[in-house]
Amino acid sequence: MRSVFAIAAVAARSAIRSRLWLALTVMVLMVALGLPVTVRGDGTITGLARIAITYTMWMSSLLISLASVWVGCGAMALQVRDRQIHLVLTKPVHPIEVWAGKWLALAGLAAALCAVAAAGAGLSLSMAV
Secondary structure, rough: HHHHHHHHHHHHHHHHHHHHHHHHHHHHHHHHHHHHHHHHHHOOOHHHHHHHHHHHHHHHHHHHHHHHHHHHHHHHHHHHHOHHHHHHHOOOOOOHHHHHHHHHHHHHHHHHHHHHHHHHHHHHHHHHH
């Protein structure tokens, strides 16, 4: 089990070092803070809350889903290209542990981006009310 967490830590560190993580965080914040400002509701508190919470989280989850696929495929392709995956697979770890570690890292990063989106939606809602 420690090997899964070690692989997850390495994968998360690699994804955070790339500029893609920063770009995704900025895009999610732009959606979370910008969508309630640009889209007008029906003028009621309910309409404002619907835009600030529901639509923002839908757009953020779509963005995070597409980004997770993109980051996962890119990370595996880079490891195959740089032959790092061969070094990992020669260690005494099962290939399932490698895949589980990579999945755990991507799930953790996606959860962090969801938390950023929720904080941005809460901030935009508190500023609007």
